[in-house]
Structure formats: structure tokens, C-alpha cells
Amino acid sequence: MHLGMLLEMAGDGLGDRIVIGSREGGLTAAGLAVRARRLGAQLAGRHGERIALVDLNSEAVPLLLFGSAIAGKPFVPINYRLTDDQLRAIVARTAPATIVVGEGVAERLGPMDDVELITRDELLAMADDESSEEGDGYAGDPDDIAVLLFTSGTTGEPKAAVLRHKNLASYIVSTIEFAGAGEDECAIVSVPPYHIAGISAALSATYGGRRVVHLEAFEPKEWVDTVRAEGVTHAMVVPTMLGRILDVIEADGGGLPSMRSMSYGGGPMPVPVIERAMRLLPDVAFVNAYGLTETSSTIALLGPDDHRAAFASDDPAVRARLGSVGQPLPTLEVSIRDADGQPVPTGERGEIWVRGEQVSGEYLGRSQLVDDGWFPTRDAGVLDEAGYLFVHGRLDDVIVRGGENLSPGEIEEVLLTAPGVDQAAVVGIPSTEWGEQVVAAVVLHPGETISEAELQDHVRTQLRSTKTPEHIQFRQELPFNETGKLLRRVLRDELTSEFTP
Numbered sequence: 001m002h003l004g005m006l007l008e009m010a011g012d013g014l015g016d017r018i019v020i021g022s023r024e025g026g027l028t029a030a031g032l033a034v035r036a037r038r039l040g041a042q043l044a045g046r047h048g049e050r051i052a053l054v055d056l057n058s059e060a061v062p063l064l065l066f067g068s069a070i071a072g073k074p075f076v077p078i079n080y081r082l083t084d085d086q087l088r089a090i091v092a093r094t095a096p097a098t099i100v101v102g103e104g105v106a107e108r109l110g111p112m113d114d115v116e117l118i119t120r121d122e123l124l125a126m127a128d129d130e131s132s133e134e135g136d137g138y139a140g141d142p143d144d145i146a147v148l149l150f151t152s153g154t155t156g157e158p159k160a161a162v163l164r165h166k167n168l169a170s171y172i173v174s175t176i177e178f179a180g181a182g183e184d185e186c187a188i189v190s191v192p193p194y195h196i197a198g199i200s201a202a203l204s205a206t207y208g209g210r211r212v213v214h215l216e217a218f219e220p221k222e223w224v225d226t227v228r229a230e231g232v233t234h235a236m237v238v239p240t241m242l243g244r245i246l247d248v249i250e251a252d253g254g255g256l257p258s259m260r261s262m263s264y265g266g267g268p269m270p271v272p273v274i275e276r277a278m279r280l281l282p283d284v285a286f287v288n289a290y291g292l293t294e295t296s297s298t299i300a301l302l303g304p305d306d307h308r309a310a311f312a313s314d315d316p317a318v319r320a321r322l323g324s325v326g327q328p329l330p331t332l333e334v335s336i337r338d339a340d341g342q343p344v345p346t347g348e349r350g351e352i353w354v355r356g357e358q359v360s361g362e363y364l365g366r367s368q369l370v371d372d373g374w375f376p377t378r379d380a381g382v383l384d385e386a387g388y389l390f391v392h393g394r395l396d397d398v399i400v401r402g403g404e405n406l407s408p409g410e411i412e413e414v415l416l417t418a419p420g421v422d423q424a425a426v427v428g429i430p431s432t433e434w435g436e437q438v439v440a441a442v443v444l445h446p447g448e449t450i451s452e453a454e455l456q457d458h459v460r461t462q463l464r465s466t467k468t469p470e471h472i473q474f475r476q477e478l479p480f481n482e483t484g485k486l487l488r489r490v491l492r493d494e495l496t497s498e499f500t501p
Contacts, residue, residue, distance in 0.1 A: 001142055001166065001169035001170070001173065002140035002141065002142050002144075003065070003066060003146055003168060003203070004040075004066065004069045004136075004137035004139070005138055005169070006172060006173075006206065007033050007036055007066045007069075007070075008033060008138060009207070010032070010179075010209065011030045011034070011137075012030075013029075013209075014028075014029035014030070016028050016029075016030065017029050017209055018211050019032055019205065019206055019209065019211055020032060020059050020062060020211070020214075021211075021212075022213065022230065023186075023211070023230070023231070026211065027059065032062065032063070032206065035063055035067075035128065036062075036063055036067045036070060036137070037067075037070055037134035037136075038067075038127055038133070038135075039063055039066075039067030039068075039123070039135075040066075040068075040070025040135030040136075040137070041071075041132060041133045041134055041135040042126050042129075042132060043068060043071035043073060043098065044072060044073070044135065046071075046116060046118075047096060047114075048073075048095065048096035048097035048115065048116065049074075049096055050073055050074045050097040050098075051073050051074070051075055051076065051097065051098050051100070052075075052076040052077070052091065052094050052100065053076070053077045053078065053099070053193060054080050054091070054099060054100070054101050054105045055080060055101060055120055055193070056080065056102055056193075056216035056217055057189060057190065057192070057198070057214040057215060057216050057217065058216065059124075060100065060123055060124060061202055062206060063123070063127055064100060065147070065199065065202050065203070066137075069140055069165065070137055070139075070140065072139075072140060072144065074144075074147060075146065075148075076094050076147070076149075077149070077192075077194040077198070077199075078090050078091065078094070078150065080102065080105065081192075081481075084108050084109075087105075087108060087109065091109060091112060093160070094115075094148075095113065096114040096115070097114075097115055097116075098115070098116045098118065099116070099117050099118070100117075100118055100119070100120060101117050102119075102120060105117075106119075141165070142164070142165045142166040143165070144164060144165055145163070145164055145165075146164055146165040146168055147163040147168065148161070148163075149161045149199070150194070151293065159363045159364075161294050161360065161362070161363055162360055162362040162363060162364055163296055163360050164362075166357065167296045167357070167359065167360045168200075168296050170331075170357040170358040171200070171296040171358035172204055172207050174329070174357075175204070175298065175329065175331075176204045176208045178208070179208065180208050180209070181205075181208040184231070184233070185210045185211065185233045185234060185260075186210065186213060186230055186233055186234070187201065187210050187213075187232065187233070187234040188213050188214075188223065188234075188235050189201045189205075189212055189215070189236075190214075190215040190223055190237075191218075191236065191238065196291070196293040196296070197266060199297075200296070200297040213226060213230050213232065218241055220244040220245050220247065221248050223241075224248045224249060224252075224254075227258065228254065228256070228257070232258055232259065233259060233260045233261065234260065234263075235262050236262075236264070236289075237263075238264065238266035239264060239266070239267050239268065239269045239270065239273060239484050240267075240480055242262075242264055242273060242274075243273050243422075246276055246277055246280055249281075255281065256284070259281065260283075260284065260285060261285045261304070262277075262284050262286055262287070263286075263287040263288070263289045264286070264287070264288055265290060265291065265298075266485060267486065268393070268409060270413075270423075271413065271416070272417070274286065274307070275311065275322065278307065278308075285303075285304035285307075286307045287301060287302065288325050289301055289325075290325030290326070290389070294362070294368070294375060294377075295332075295354055295358060295361075295375065295377075296358040296359070296360060297358075298329060299325075299328060299332060299334065299352075299354055300325045300328045300329065300334070300389045301325075301326045301327065301329065302322075302324055302327075303326060306326060307322065309321075310322040317384075324384075324388040324389060324390045324391075325390070326388060326389065327387045328387070328389060329356075331358070332354055332355065332358070332359070333354065333356060333374075334352065334353070334383070335352075335354075335355075335374070336349070336351070336353070336382065337351050337376070338351075341371065346384070346385055347382060348382065349382050349392060350381070350382075351376055351378065351379070351380060351395060352377045352391070353374045353375065354375050354377060355372075355373045355375065359375050361375030378394055378395050379392075379394060379395070380392040380393055380395050380398065391409075392409045393408055393409045394488075397488055399426075399428030399436050400428065400435055401428065401431075401435065401437065401438060402434045403435075406428075406438065406466070406467055408425070408426040408427060408488075409426075411459060411463065411469070414458065414462045414463060415440060415458070415459065417458075418450060418455055418458045419450060420444045420445055420448030421442055421444060421445075421448075421455075422443045422444055422445045422448075423477075423478050424441070424442050424443075425441050425478050425486055425488065425491055426438060426439070426440045427439060427440075427441075427488055427492040427495060428492070429495055429500060430500055437471075438467065438469045438470055439469055439470060439471045439472070439473070439495045440455075440469040440471070440472045440473070441472075441474075441491055441495060442455065442472055442474055442475070443475055443477060452471075452474075455469075456472065470499075471495075471498075473498060473499075479491055479494075
């Protein structure tokens with residue numbers, strides 16, 4: 001199936017239902033389809049082989065996503081927070097292309113070969129032009145590239161992850177009920193458009209018929225105010241966003257009366273944060289969604305019933321599931337493999353492998369699929385006997401101390417249970433004696449105090465001495481990117497400079 005077909009189904013089946021913008025004056029499903037077809041016809045004749053976006057969130061994102069699909073050109077949302085040099089390098093790799101740019105972006109790019117720049121306002125005017133011809137939403141090839149997403153690595157050149165129409169459409173059709181949203185439902189989208197969550201949000205809301213309001217960028221008070229004003233019922237957040245949202249609603253006591261469901265992902269959610277969220281928002285159904293760009297979003301879900309059962313349980317095994325990402329989607333196969341690619345016994349740690357129609361596992365110019373369609377994710381994980389998946393970070397982040405492999409995530413979880421600790425991150429830095437030594441960076445809640453020795457004792461009593469950080473740095477903040485992912489390599493470099501002679 002092609003993304004244009006998803007849009008045509010929504011336009012035909014949902015008609016006058018508002019799917020983008022405010023309840024009064026928003027854009028209907030039929031209106032979105034017409035405007036995307038107009039864009040498709042015009043973008044097909046524009047410069048280059050790709051349609052890129054360097055801009056904040058807006059209604060232009062779904063219009064461009066579907067318009068590019070109808071034009072038969074890949075959609076390439078680019079990180080506007082890159083440095084000027086990094087941004088120019090990515091745009092150069094995207095060329096030949098037409099680039100839709102936000103305010104100030106053209107000046108940042110300067111003169112560039114083989115690109116045509118148009119503004120967001122110019123794009124919206126193209127979509128509103130009633131004299132424009134319309135493209136054919138049914139004409140696309142499911143095997144064509146729908147989206148290119150550049151990875152957010154902290155070292156090396158970013159890779160362009162390839163998502164084909166068949167990958168994205170398979171994910172949407174298998175996880176979203178067509179027109180299944182109530183007419184009173186509304187989702188808020190504040191994750192950046194260059195994140196897979198932003199792409200899947202646009203597709204799932206359109207196919208399901210749920211109205212969407214966009215925030216140009218996340219700011220916690222504005223987010224809360226928008227949710228209350230627009231009657232938002234559904235949201236997707238990353239862990240750092242949820243903590244800041246909770247700070248706002250705890251301070252003003254207003255809650256989120258309209259909110260029914262909140263999903264979270266994009267990084268590990270500290271158990272104390274989700275426990276706090278469930279206490280402050282007892283009527284909200286929480287969903288943990290674990291996925292990757294290369295898998296068209298979600299691989300596994302920890303649903304609302306699992307959250308409530310774990311939160312209320314005295315059984316340590318059940319309670320521990322709050323720290324899991326739930327069970328794999330029924331349309332996917334998930335396997336835990338060793339370094340040789342062989343399946344490991346249940347309960348044993350290894351690399352998460354995944355296979356299914358929604359899995360691309362492809363970067364521009366090369367596929368990473370192996371062994372009859374399996375994608376090795378490079379994430380470490382464990383499947384328990386009940387089929388719950390626990391993710392233990394990237395394999396590359398494993399600390400090797402004296403020949404023993406140590407999981408940073410396991411140590412971080414223990415640090416987060418210490419009194420006063422708000423955030424914690426653990427890395428390995430060079431050691432002449434052990435190869436690597438364990439060090440940690442910790443952010444405390446405002447007004448709280450705890451010593452390095454007390455934190456080390458806290459870890460030692462719950463784990464063992466080899467997993468106890470040899471140094472702990474207290475900081476005002478940890479380095480995260482804009483999607484809430486810990487920049488572990490940045491932190492490792494900083495702590496290496498601090499603690500290596």
C-alpha cells in the first residue's frame with residue numbers, strides 16, 4: 001500500500017471531520033486530501049528528486065508528507081537544530097532537491113548548488129491554489145522511498161534511514177483502526193518533524209480520523225495550556241518532556257482533565273517518573289512504545305492494563321514490568337541473539353533482532369537486513385517468560401571492566417532510586433588498570449543533597465562493588481538532544497576529561 005492511498009481513504013471516508021488545527025476553522029480530511037493532491041501535482045514539477053523540510057512543526061508537515069508521496073518524491077525532514085555547517089552538509093547530501101525552509105533558514109544555508117528554496121507560506125499558498133491541477137493519490141508504487149530520516153548520531157556522519165511506502169503503510173494498517181477515533185478526540189504533536197514519532201503521528205492521526213494540533217516546538221507550560229484549551233485527549237512524549245509536564249501540573253494543580261491516553265518513547269523512561277505520572281494523572285491510560293526509525297516506529301507496547309497491574313502489584317516480577325517496553329506487536333517477530341546471531345535462552349541478555357513487513361532495516365545505498373529478513377537493532381535486551389521485552393541500551397554503550405560486561409542502564413536504574421536523585425547517566429571511561437571504569441553523572445531534585453559516598457553505598461548494597469561508580473559528578477543538567485535521547489558519547493567525553501589523569 002502507498003501513503004497516497006491512506007490519504008484517499010481518509011478523504012473519502014472521513015469527509016468533513018476536522019483532522020488538523022482548532023475545532024473551529026480547522027482543516028477537514030477531505031480538505032487535507034485536496035490540498036495534498038494539489039501539492040503533489042506542483043511538487044512533481046519542482047526542482048530535484050526529493051522534497052525536504054527545514055522548519056518547525058506546523059500543518060505543513062502532513063501536507064508535505066502526503067504531497068511528496070503523491071509527487072513520487074521522497075520526503076526528507078531535516079534537523080533544524082544542527083549547526084550551520086552540519087545543516088549545509090545534510091542539505092548537500094539531499095540535493096538535487098526542493099527545500100521548504102522556515103524563518104532564517106535560507107540565510108543559514110547561503111548559496112547552495114542544485115537546491116530550490118521555498119518558504120512555508122509559499123508552500124501553503126500552493127496547497128490553497130484552487131486553480132492548481134491535482135495529482136493522483138492512487139498512482140504511487142509501494143516499493144518507492146516515502147521518507148528519508150537522517151540518524152541523530154553524536155559521532156560520525158549521520159546515516160539516511162530509508163522508509164518505503166510499504167513499510168510505513170504496513171505499520172499504520174496493522175496498528176490503527178481506520179476511522180477508529182471519536183470525533184471529539186484530539187492529539188497534540190510537539191515532537192520534531194524529523195523524528196520518526198512525528199511521521200507516525202501524522203499518518204496514524206489521519207488514518208484514524210483524530211484531530212491534530214501542532215506546537216512548533218515543545219515548551220512545557222505552552223504544552224499544558226494547549227492541551228487544556230484544545231481539549232487534547234491523546235499525546236506522545238519523550239521521557240524528558242513528561243517530567244517537565246508533571247512539574248507544571250503539580251505546581252498549578254490544574255491537571256489535564258481532557259487527557260485520556262499518553263504514550264511515551266524515544267528513550268528509557270525512569271520508573272520513578274512513570275510512577276509519579278500515574279499518581280498525578282490517575283485517569284490517564286499510559287502506553288510505552290518502543291521502536292526505531294528503521295522499523296517505521298513501534299516494535300513493542302506496554303499497554304494501560306499492564307501499567308496499572310504493575311503499578312498495583314506487590315509481586316517484584318510484575319512490578320518490574322513498569323521498566324519494560326511491553327510485548328512485541330503481533331505482526332512482528334522479535335528474537336534475542338548472541339554475538340554470533342544465535343537465539344539465546346529466555347531471560348538471557350543479547351541483541352534485539354526484529355522481522356516484519358514494517359521493518360525497513362535499510363540505509364541509503366545499503367540494507368542491514370540479514371538471515372532472511374531479520375534486522376539486528378544494536379539494542380541490548382531480554383525477553384522474560386511472559387514475553388515482556390526489557391531494553392538495556394545500545395550494545396555500543398556496554399562498559400567492559402576487567403573483561404566483564406556491565407550494563408549502564410542497570411546501574412542508572414539503581415541510582416534513580418536513591419533519595420533526591422532526579423536524573424542519572426552512567427558511562428565507561430578509560431582506565432589503565434581495568435580497561436574501563438564506571439563513572440556517573442547525576443542531577444538532583446531542587447533543594448536535595450546527597451554525597452558521592454552515599455550514592456556509591458546505595459549502588460553497592462543493591463548491586464556489587466564492580467558495578468559501583470568510581471566517580472560521580474553532580475551536574476545541573478545532562479546532555480540530551482531535542483528528542484530526549486541522552487547524548488552518551490558527549491557525556492563520556494566530558495567525564496573522561498574530568499576524571500582521566
